[in-house]
Amino acid sequence: MTSRIRSVDAFLPLTPPMLHALLALADGDKHGYAILKEIARRTDGAVRLSAGTLYALVRRATADGLIVESDERPDISLDDERRRYYRLTPLGRRVAAAEIARLESIVEMARAKKLVPRPKTT
């Protein structure tokens, strides 16, 4: 696959569901349903992905090398072994960070134009 030689910029911008999925994996490996739960929890239920959308995302992210299926499993008693766990790759991590930076620069621009207020500094 040619994706390995694609630079980080080639993935940007990410779709919001993709960014959410990568973010959900940032603090540890998760299976599909856990990713959905995490996204719903973090966004107070504002972003709810359906199974089809999620696995289409997972598929694309795997093909692009942003995530991989993880070999490590949590404690066997907690784990339903039929579940597959996904892990953020270093490339995925860099892509997510680049997307956040891109969003930050946009937010910065909006602040400079006083479209949104600056956060209060203490």
Added chain:
Amino acid sequence: MPERPPSWPDRLFRALLRAFPFDFRTDHAREMEQTFRAQRREAHQEGSMTALARLWFEAFRDVFTTAPREHVSILAQDVVYALRALRRAPVFAASAVLTLGFGMSAMTGMFTIVNAIMLRPLPVDRPEQLVSISNRTGFPYGLSFLDLQDYRQLSAVLTDAVGYAPGVAALDAGDGAERTTIEMVTDNYFSVLGVQPAAGRLIQPNEGRAPGDAPVIVLAHRYWQSRFAGDPAIVGRSVRLNGQPFTIIGVASPSFGGTETLVRVAAYVPAWMFDMFSAPTADSVLDDRARRLFTVLGRLQPGVSLAQARAALGVRAAALARDYPSTHKDVSLQVVPETHTRPNPEIAPFLRVAAPALAGLAALLLLITSANVANLLMARAASRGREVALRAALGARRGRIVRQFLTEAVVLALLGTMVAVPIVVFAMRALQDLIAGVSAIATFEPDFRVDVRVLGVALALAIGAGIVSGLAPAILAYRTDLSRSLQGGGRGTAGGSGSRFRNTLVVAQVALSLTLLVSGGLFVRSLDRARNIELGFDPDGVLLASAAPGMQGYDSVRRLAFYRTVRDRISSLPGVTQAAWISVPPLGITFPRAEVAPDQRPTDPDWRPPTVYTADVSSDYFVTARVPVVEGRAFDDRDNAESAPVVIVNEALAKQFWPDRSPIGRRLTADGATLDVVGVVRNGKYQNVWETPRGMIFRPLAQGGSPFATLAVRASRSPSGLAPAVREAIRQIDPDVALYDVRPMSVHLDNGSAFFIFRVGAFITGVFGAMGLLLASIGLYGVIAYHVSQRTNEIGVRMALGARAADIIRDVLLRGGRYALIGIAIGVLLAGALAQMLRTLLVGVSPFDPLTYAAVVVLLLTVSLLASFVPARCATALDPLVALRAD
């Protein structure tokens, strides 16, 4: 954890997942089910029905959005991969694309014709509501003007009905007369059809009805563009139509190409002015219920079914038959959707047989083509065994590889449409020219345009042909023994089942091409038989030239003077033996008919006067055409406008009316006129070459004064060489008279009802047959060459052990011959079944004509042996040492 049987929500969700691509399902279906189950459980725990409903809604939405996207993404990958693979094998790609392109062009071409003539809706408002109302009992199939007015009143079933009648007229816009096809239309024609003007206005109700109304004309948009360069100032100007002034009131919209499918109409004239174009008689033709001149289209009331309309119109027709028994006794109405009577009710039934038959032959050709490409793909699949194995080893699933192979075949076929469509466009232009050359009597110009519908069919055919040719190789690739392929460098992957399949393909190709060749052969034999039918006159060495002095507005005295002068002048030209006029030459497009009755009518109350052919001829006609006068005399200069009206009948009519006595001195009535029979001539063919002898009457041209006539010139040398002299002589006599169709009788016959349809049939089926033969021989060659290449080693051993070249060649030929013979045996059965269906299109030839079958079998066998001989020869030419090393 014990597996529980899946609950109904699980099953439903699983069913939904089937919409996703195979690979996607294999990878994720299980997890998706788990996730969905967990989500459902959660919604249950919340106890919220809305959450549950939302979940299901999302699941359904997912299937309709995500699944197609996944399919498209796989398709895109496969197409890119296929294009790359094909670029690496340009020779293979080009031959497959060209083969498929040719194969599809035949079918696409047939569809283009069918589309133009039978399917494409008329370019009018709500064309699906239009029904054709015609007379089922044959020619003329139209309705009289008064009948049309009666039917228009049936407002319970029809919103309205329009009538139109095409005619030919000389249109002079001050720059010389030009023959054009015009249409007499009822005054509601444009409003009922919903046609808008592009300039000026269109014909309005009652326009031209009152005596003394100014004659008006509406131009068709195309004619306005070509003749007047789209000049808007043309509206209001006066032109001369057949010598009489008409004012142009407007131009029809560009989208409206008329209601005729074969003829291109230049201008429209209100039907109220019909009498301006016909011979002056006391009664208007519009008042005569016997003159069934109008083609009629009715517009159904919304919600009214065809059956209801048929019933209501039938009741009215029965009432008319009671009121006018002399003219309407036999009239039976045919009410069908407008598309079913194209190009006219007389030809439509024939076309509805011929079109599917020819399309069937084209489909056979496409099947042979697909078989050929399947063969190419098999060979390619075999040589790609290694690549397939490698991809499989890298994790590609077999379903995915099958899908990839199919995609490649479909991509090839889609590229083939890029070959097929230009071929079709080109072929349709050629066919249009051929049809335009039929006669200058009318502007024959069917619209064989490649439209969206044709393109749609071409694409559908491509996908179908791609799947048909790609399926077997794909399955083969699926079954390929992967480990062996990796070791064996790609050879032998197509193994036993592969070559068996290729052999079957070749047998099928031979069988199908035999079927095509037999149908082609039968059509060629039909044409040959038709050409050898005794016509009743001698067509060789005759030049025809048609003139229409009536279009200049000449009265009958002036016309007759013109006819006489021309005949005298042409007769004296060097190289001319005789010259004579006939009002309409036999075996053209149509031949006029008349109702005749003998002086003593049979007493049978059910007896009706028969309709026979009729023509007006000048005095030397029978000598010139070499029609023997078997009794009485021919016409001579005594028969003129002042003398008693006379008639000459043919033997068939003489036998019908006066079976046991001489007709000379008896009388008959024809279309109301009483005529003395002065002679009997030999029977001939008048409308069709396959007609059984039909009654015919000849009347002296000098006693009628037909507005148009055709001069038959018997030449002592090549008739076509005489054409310029004849043209020039007539131009000197009267440069204003429209002269057309100056051509040898043989050309006239080729373009007329005599041979045209046989020529087209023989040509199309002949081309199909030749292409089928070529493809089958390529297929056979490929299989035998492959067979030989697989056995190079064995052949080398045999040669080294002293086998003679002749033995090797014999073995290879036997193998090829075996396939050919099996194919021929199956093909003969198929051809017999197909020929049975073509029976109605064949003339004078049995569908089981032994000569055709024998010739085709010999031809196929010869070609098959030749196709096998080439690889056989190559095999024996090998150096045994090289051959032994070949593996």
